[in-house]
Amino acid sequence: MVRRRAVGWAMALTGLLAPVVVLTPAVATPGQAPTTQRDRVVVAPGATARVAVLTNDRVYRKRRAQVTVLRTPPRIRARGTVHRRVLVRVGPRAAAGTYRIPYRVTDVHGRTARGILRVVVRAGVRSLSAAVADLRVEPEVRTGYDRARFKHWVDADRDGCDTRSEVLLAEAVTPVAAGTACPITNARSGGGRWVSYYDGVTTTSPTGFDIDHLVPLAEAWDSGARRWTDARREAFANDLDDPRSLVAVSASSNRSKSDRDPAEWLPPRPAAHCRYVGEWVAVKLRWELSVDVAERDALRAVSHGCDQATVRVVPVR
Numbered sequence: 001m002v003r004r005r006a007v008g009w010a011m012a013l014t015g016l017l018a019p020v021v022v023l024t025p026a027v028a029t030p031g032q033a034p035t036t037q038r039d040r041v042v043v044a045p046g047a048t049a050r051v052a053v054l055t056n057d058r059v060y061r062k063r064r065a066q067v068t069v070l071r072t073p074p075r076i077r078a079r080g081t082v083h084r085r086v087l088v089r090v091g092p093r094a095a096a097g098t099y100r101i102p103y104r105v106t107d108v109h110g111r112t113a114r115g116i117l118r119v120v121v122r123a124g125v126r127s128l129s130a131a132v133a134d135l136r137v138e139p140e141v142r143t144g145y146d147r148a149r150f151k152h153w154v155d156a157d158r159d160g161c162d163t164r165s166e167v168l169l170a171e172a173v174t175p176v177a178a179g180t181a182c183p184i185t186n187a188r189s190g191g192g193r194w195v196s197y198y199d200g201v202t203t204t205s206p207t208g209f210d211i212d213h214l215v216p217l218a219e220a221w222d223s224g225a226r227r228w229t230d231a232r233r234e235a236f237a238n239d240l241d242d243p244r245s246l247v248a249v250s251a252s253s254n255r256s257k258s259d260r261d262p263a264e265w266l267p268p269r270p271a272a273h274c275r276y277v278g279e280w281v282a283v284k285l286r287w288e289l290s291v292d293v294a295e296r297d298a299l300r301a302v303s304h305g306c307d308q309a310t311v312r313v314v315p316v317r
Helices: 008-017 128-133 163-171 217-222 230-237 251-257 270-286 293-303
Strands: 035-037 040-043 048-052 066-069 076-081 085-090 097-106 112-121 125-127 209-213 246-250 310-312
Touching: 040 048, 040 085, 066 085, 076 097, 076 112, 085 097, 085 112, 125 128, 128 270, 128 293, 128 310, 163 209, 163 246, 209 251, 217 230, 246 251, 270 293, 270 310
Parallel strands: 040 112
Antiparallel strands: 035 040, 048 085, 066 076, 066 097, 076 085, 097 112, 125 310, 209 246
């Protein structure tokens, strides 16, 4: 159904004129930190790295020189910092590949040198703790929230099954019989069995289960969705492209959670905490949603007990 060493002035200037050299990203193991060299960094989508630039140039008193980033590619942010470093932040939706960021270094006497920072974006996973660190921290704003601003449940592919039924079909641990018509309402409508990972409840009657927006609609609004178009909010509310966005759970656990974030609520089953926090972080990074300070601190606290947990962000198409 749906689903980066410029060597001397000459090398720096040559880099501006030479054609793009595509560098093959290094294969990284889960949770690996960005790999940095002079004027080159290998980094994952959604990650941040600080890169030293122009190690062999003639500018005076390098530590006092000012770096100015001249241009950045889409979905990558960069700015000069102290000690001739460039801070690079790659958006979670950035495609894998090599990107060029031209920059200028100016010393205390006004002498300049130029170079190209190559940013190699690699797809892959990172540790849960690293993913938490990549979340943007901002205050939450609830003003103007209305659940109706997030249209759901829709039948996006017009096959007769709305988003709720699609999730039930996908998450049945005992599959629903082939050819079963939607909506999926009970055992007689095609069998099937479901397990709520929040609390371990099992059912063969999905009417007792809710489809939970893992990041609640109100939380999404508070975290940035208030600035979205109606179409993007609808896409978020019916996200079937990442199975972590929507989950079939017992109605009691869903209603206990309500619109609370992990600083206020975690699944009643302690064994579910690492999975839940990992999925929460993945969805927030996928949709470029922020976290508040209390939320970030709670995510950090849980992630410290999830040594083997990793996160892979699926960019929104």
